[in-house]
Amino acid sequence: MSTASKRNVLSLIAAFLLSPSIAVSEPAAHDPAHAIWFEQPALNWDQALPIGNGRLGAMIFGGIGHERLQLNEDSMWAGQSTDRFNRGSKVKLDAYRESLFNGDHASVEQGIMREFSINQTPVRSHQTLGDLFLTFDHAEASHFHRALDLRTAVASVNYMHDGVRFQRETFSSQPDQILASRLTASEPGTLSFTLRLSRPEDNGIPTATTQVVGSNTLVQSGQVTQVGGIDPNDGAGVRFFNQVTLLPIGGVLKKLGKNLRVENADSVIIYIAANTDFYTPDYVGRTRAQINTAISKGWDALKRAHIADYQALYHRSVLTLERTENTSLPTDIRLQGVQQGAPDPAFSALYYHYGRYLLISSSRVGSQPANLQGIWNRHIRAPWNADYHLNINLQMNYWPADLVNLSELQRPLFEFIKRLAVRGRKRARENFGARGWVSPHATDIWADVWTRAARPYWGLSHNSNAWLVSHLVESYRFSGDEAFLRDEVYPLLQEVCEFYFDWLVPHPQNGLLVSGPAVSPENRFLVEEAGELVERSTTMGPAMDQQVIGQLFKSTLEVLDQLAITNNFSEELKHKYRQLSPGIRLDENGRIMEWFYAYREAEPGHRHISHLYALYPGSEIHPLLTPEFADAARKTIEHRLEHGGAATGWSRAWMINFMARLHDGEAAKRHLDVLYQRSTSSNLFDLHPPFQIDGNFGATAAIVEMLLQSHAGYIDLLPALPSDWASGAVHGIKARSGYEVDVSWRNGQLAYSTLRARKDGLCRVRYQGRELVITDEQGREVSASKNEYGIFVFDARAETEYQLTTKI
Numbered sequence: 001m002s003t004a005s006k007r008n009v010l011s012l013i014a015a016f017l018l019s020p021s022i023a024v025s026e027p028a029a030h031d032p033a034h035a036i037w038f039e040q041p042a043l044n045w046d047q048a049l050p051i052g053n054g055r056l057g058a059m060i061f062g063g064i065g066h067e068r069l070q071l072n073e074d075s076m077w078a079g080q081s082t083d084r085f086n087r088g089s090k091v092k093l094d095a096y097r098e099s100l101f102n103g104d105h106a107s108v109e110q111g112i113m114r115e116f117s118i119n120q121t122p123v124r125s126h127q128t129l130g131d132l133f134l135t136f137d138h139a140e141a142s143h144f145h146r147a148l149d150l151r152t153a154v155a156s157v158n159y160m161h162d163g164v165r166f167q168r169e170t171f172s173s174q175p176d177q178i179l180a181s182r183l184t185a186s187e188p189g190t191l192s193f194t195l196r197l198s199r200p201e202d203n204g205i206p207t208a209t210t211q212v213v214g215s216n217t218l219v220q221s222g223q224v225t226q227v228g229g230i231d232p233n234d235g236a237g238v239r240f241f242n243q244v245t246l247l248p249i250g251g252v253l254k255k256l257g258k259n260l261r262v263e264n265a266d267s268v269i270i271y272i273a274a275n276t277d278f279y280t281p282d283y284v285g286r287t288r289a290q291i292n293t294a295i296s297k298g299w300d301a302l303k304r305a306h307i308a309d310y311q312a313l314y315h316r317s318v319l320t321l322e323r324t325e326n327t328s329l330p331t332d333i334r335l336q337g338v339q340q341g342a343p344d345p346a347f348s349a350l351y352y353h354y355g356r357y358l359l360i361s362s363s364r365v366g367s368q369p370a371n372l373q374g375i376w377n378r379h380i381r382a383p384w385n386a387d388y389h390l391n392i393n394l395q396m397n398y399w400p401a402d403l404v405n406l407s408e409l410q411r412p413l414f415e416f417i418k419r420l421a422v423r424g425r426k427r428a429r430e431n432f433g434a435r436g437w438v439s440p441h442a443t444d445i446w447a448d449v450w451t452r453a454a455r456p457y458w459g460l461s462h463n464s465n466a467w468l469v470s471h472l473v474e475s476y477r478f479s480g481d482e483a484f485l486r487d488e489v490y491p492l493l494q495e496v497c498e499f500y501f502d503w504l505v506p507h508p509q510n511g512l513l514v515s516g517p518a519v520s521p522e523n524r525f526l527v528e529e530a531g532e533l534v535e536r537s538t539t540m541g542p543a544m545d546q547q548v549i550g551q552l553f554k555s556t557l558e559v560l561d562q563l564a565i566t567n568n569f570s571e572e573l574k575h576k577y578r579q580l581s582p583g584i585r586l587d588e589n590g591r592i593m594e595w596f597y598a599y600r601e602a603e604p605g606h607r608h609i610s611h612l613y614a615l616y617p618g619s620e621i622h623p624l625l626t627p628e629f630a631d632a633a634r635k636t637i638e639h640r641l642e643h644g645g646a647a648t649g650w651s652r653a654w655m656i657n658f659m660a661r662l663h664d665g666e667a668a669k670r671h672l673d674v675l676y677q678r679s680t681s682s683n684l685f686d687l688h689p690p691f692q693i694d695g696n697f698g699a700t701a702a703i704v705e706m707l708l709q710s711h712a713g714y715i716d717l718l719p720a721l722p723s724d725w726a727s728g729a730v731h732g733i734k735a736r737s738g739y740e741v742d743v744s745w746r747n748g749q750l751a752y753s754t755l756r757a758r759k760d761g762l763c764r765v766r767y768q769g770r771e772l773v774i775t776d777e778q779g780r781e782v783s784a785s786k787n788e789y790g791i792f793v794f795d796a797r798a799e800t801e802y803q804l805t806t807k808i
């Protein structure tokens with residue numbers, strides 16, 4: 001007997017001893033709030049089911065004759081970390097500013113990207129790891145069922161063929177960094193299939209080599225390429241290694257060329273591990289070790305550890321909404337019902353749980369931030385390269401993290417921001433003659449900060465540094481963690497403020513500080529040049545820049561106050577904040593101006609609604625505290641919508657948040673319904689189209705914003721509850737200042753709310769201006785005062801739970 005076949009026999013014996021008989025049964029009925037399920041296989045990728053551990057993921061098709069596991073690893077990127085430069089300088093910037101103040105857009109737009117952008121080298125693409133295909137001997141089935149159980153993060157396929165019940169279960173384990181799949185059959189010796197590993201070509205060029213190793217392993221290795229870049233060295237990316245090991249019980253294993261064949265097995269376990277040299281030079285050794293550890297732990301222990309790890313995050317929050325007869329239908333039919341207007345409030349609970357599932361599965365401590373497709377990308381050259389777009393998309397991915405009690409999943413974002421800052425300092429100094437650091441409108445895993453854009457309307461947006469650091473500030477507001485504030489948040493904030501101290505220039509009209517040359521992300525206006533209307537984008541002081549910078553300055557002043565810091569920086573900050581030109585200015589129609597000047601809009605229904613940053617995710621516009629701005633925001637939205645605005649999935653998700661922030665629950669729900677109708681595939685992925693995950697996350701955040709808000713210095717209970725959600729409950733969401741909150745309501749009215757305080761402090765809470773009774777854990781009424789806005793204020797103690805009800 002050869003050593004390989006001896007090993008094979010030993011592993012079969014070991015596997016048999018470890019797992020006696022495996023019961024294969026009919027799938028249990030799903031809890032419709034926590035499962036996505038179908039009665040047929042996925043015909044295309046948008047119907048397949050995603051699993052992931054933050055780094056390693058798969059889309060599972062659940063085919064009968066052919067099963068496809070489209071695999072992903074989050075560091076599969078083309079390109080490499082290279083230092084770049086361009087010809088931009090502060091002198092040139094100042095000249096462009098001068099031209100723009102004089103209304104000369106043409107010369108600026110002709111020159112600026114040549115000097116400030118490396119437009120020949122595109123942002124590189126995240127890429128698929130490849131596909132694992134299983135070809136079975138049978139192609140027909142009855143009683144077919146495939147599902148993703150959101151409570152366990154296990155995807156399953158279950159069907160009958162020829163009197164035998166077949167079942168497959170697959171999960172991606174975070175603790176063991178492995179994908180594990182188990183195939184079982186109700187009759188011994190009935191499992192036969194061929195296993196093939198492949199990877200798509202890059203413009204006709206093979207991208208990986210596959211081989212059979214020993215009797216039960218397939219490996220695939222290569223280096224990511226991206227053919228088509230101007231610079232031939234630019235494409236070469238990470239080196240990768242992917243190992244698939246089979247452990248059958250019963251039956252025989254055969255090598256078929258580059259494939260493996262299992263014949264007449266009782267059950268088969270497949271372990272898949274993959275790594276790249278992005279994380280470790282020993283990516284091959286790490287992969288082998290992960291497979292070996294999995295084999296020695298065994299299926300049951302791996303699955304238990306996976307579920308325990310996952311549930312520690314998933315079980316933190318639950319949303320319950322009313323069920324109807326549609327609720328228990330398979331997800332695709334249920335979605336069709338929702339799209340046609342059938343009542344199914346609980347569908348939004350499923351969407352909420354799925355959003356949390358997707359975040360847990362695509363962003364974990366130690367992984368890369370979720371990209372435009374999370375980690376699920378089937379392409380070599382993905383739409384928008386599945387990159388990190390910093391002019392809203394990456395930020396939107398993390399909108400729900402704190403709200404839904406998954407704060408630590410933002411760690412990859414924070415680490416990424418720190419990496420951007422490293423090169424960003426060099427660029428700020430060299431190109432902008434500024435202190436601090438700057439980041440571009442889009443980047444990739446290499447955290448390059450060099451603008452790569454041919455046109456200014458998308459490339460010339462530099463406020464991402466301020467927008468990104470606002471995520472750290474917000475996270476502090478939720479946790480109240482002062483060490484995080486002092487050690488991580490404050491240094492980043494200070495540097496970004498310093499960048500703007502040097503970047504802002506006085507507007508000749510009034511001497512107030514404006515940002516520029518800048519754009520309102522991706523939008524354009526019309527100006528007259530030589531008697532003709534021409535589309536331009538570059539200007540001075542667009543509203544969004546002014547709002548983002550204003551919010552940055554204001555937050556930093558609060559942080560300085562909190563940390564009791566007074567120094568030259570704080571003095572400079574106060575001075576600049578006073579001098580800053582306001583970001584919210586109204587035009588003659590009472591709408592918020594998108595630009596400093598009253599330009600004619602080229603696309604009044606544009607998907608970016610950047611001048612409403614101050615409404616969401618910012619917090620400067622509020623129906624109660626700044627009603628005149630809220631009114632202007634509403635008019636701005638109406639104008640956008642009248643011209644076809646919010647047409648992409650992510651833009652619609654933003655719209656739901658706007659409506660929630662305007663306390664208009666009916667409109668928020670209407671837009672949520674439109675998102676389900678126009679921008680949701682049957683696996684509930686958000687569609688730009690194509691698939692882009694930001695809309696899933698944006699809408700998940702919006703669902704919380706409808707039920708609870710805390711951005712205006714107080715906890716607002718049920719601020720935008722739609723009549724469709726007459727009764728329901730949400731458990732375990734978070735409010736700023738360290739509160740965990742449950743809210744329950746009946747017939748559109750608050751039933752009760754529970755607040756768990758993490759630290760001592762004044763708690764401010766409001767419910768529609770109505771009288772609230774607040775009791776402590778002993779049921780004693782807590783004395784509270786009520787202010788002019790109907791906000792109740794009481795002294796909350798750390799680690800204490802308070803019950804709030806309305807006075808009858």
Ligand code: FUC
Nearest residue numbers: 372384389393522648688
């Ligand atoms: C922004 C949007 C596009 C797209 C891209 C990834 O630039 O304007 O619609 O979502 O990001």
